[in-house]
Amino acid sequence: MHDPLVIIALDYDDANKALAFVDKLTPSQCKLKVGKEMFTLFGPEFVKRLIERGFDIFLDLKFHDIPNTVAKACKAAAELGVWMVNVHASGGAEMMKAAKAAIAQSSHPQTKLIAVTVLTSMDDVQLNDIVPDTTAEQQVKNLAALTRSCGLDGVVCSAKEAEMLRLDMPEPFLLVTPGIRPAGAEIGDQKRVMTPVDAMNVGASYLVIGRPVTLAPDPVAVLDDINQSLLAVS
Numbered sequence: 573m574h575d576p577l578v579i580i581a582l583d584y585d586d587a588n589k590a591l592a593f594v595d596k597l598t599p600s601q602c603k604l605k606v607g608k609e610m611f612t613l614f615g616p617e618f619v620k621r622l623i624e625r626g627f628d629i630f631l632d633l634k635f636h637d638i639p640n641t642v643a644k645a646c647k648a649a650a651e652l653g654v655w656m657v658n659v660h661a662s663g664g665a666e667m668m669k670a671a672k673a674a675i676a677q678s679s680h681p682q683t684k685l686i687a688v689t690v691l692t693s694m695d696d697v698q699l700n701d702i703v704p705d706t707t708a709e710q711q712v713k714n715l716a717a718l719t720r721s722c723g724l725d726g727v728v729c730s731a732k733e734a735e736m737l738r739l740d741m742p743e744p745f746l747l748v749t750p751g752i753r754p755a756g757a758e759i760g761d762q763k764r765v766m767t768p769v770d771a772m773n774v775g776a777s778y779l780v781i782g783r784p785v786t787l788a789p790d791p792v793a794v795l796d797d798i799n800q801s802l803l804a805v806s
C-alpha cells in the first residue's frame with residue numbers, strides 16, 4: 573500500500589463527528605493523529621477503533637516527565653498498537669533513551685518514537701522567554717541532534733527548519749512537520765508555517781495537518797487536493 577504523506581490531526585471534541593469524518597477516508601489517503609484533547613476525552617478505546625479501521629495512528633501526547641514515567645507511558649502507548657508516539661526532546665537524553673528502550677521491550681517494538689523540538693506555535697520572541705539568546709532554528713538544530721544521538725526515529729519540527737536539518741540528517745531520520753497551511757488558509761495560533769508542497773520540497777517526511785482540513789466545509793475534498801498537489805513532489 574502507498575504510504576500516505578499526510579497525517580490528519582483529529583482535534584475534535586466529539587468522537588462521533590471524528591468517526592463520521594474518518595468513515596469517509598481510507599488508510600491510503602492519510603494517517604491519523606490523536607492528540608491530548610481526544611485522548612483525554614475518549615481514551616485508548618477511541619484509538620483502538622481507529623486502528624481497527626486500518627489507519628496508522630500517531631499518538632501525539634508529547635510526553636515530558638522523568639525518565640521512568642515517560643518510559644512507562646511510551647511502553648503503554650506502543651502496546652496500544654499505534655504507529656508512532658512522541659516525547660518532548662527538552663526532557664533530555666536520559667528520558668529519550670529510556671523511552672526508546674521501553675518501546676523496544678514492548679509487545680509492539682516497531683512503534684516509531686519521535687521528539688518535539690520547538691513547537692510550531694513559537695517564534696523567536698516566545699522562545700526567548702524560556703530559552704534566552706537563541707533562535708528557534710538553533711534550538712531545533714540542537715534538540716534534533718540530541719534526539720538523533722539518542723537513537724530515536726525522528727523529530728517534530730516546522731518545515732522552516734527541514735532544509736537545514738536535512739544537511740546532516742538524511743532519511744530515514746523522520747522530519748514530521750506540523751504548521752502546514754495550504755496557500756490562503758488561516759494561520760491561527762501557528763507561527764512557523766509552510767505550504768504542503770514547499771514542506772515536502774525541503775525534506776519533510778510527513779505533514780501534520782489539522783484545521784485547514786477538519787474545519788473545511790468539505791474536508792475530504794481539501795485532503796484530496798493536498799494529496800494531488802503532493803503527487804508532483806513525492
Ligand SMILES: O=C(O)c1cc(=O)[nH]c(=O)n1[C@@H]1O[C@H](COP(=O)(O)O)[C@@H](O)[C@H]1O
Nearest residue numbers: 581607632690691692728750780781782783
Ligand atoms: O506534535 C505535534 O503534532 C505538534 C507539534 C508542534 O510543534 N506543533 C503542532 O501544531 N503540533 C500538532 O499538530 C497539529 C496542528 O494542527 P493545525 O494547526 O490545526 O494544522 C495539532 O494537533 C498540534 O497539536
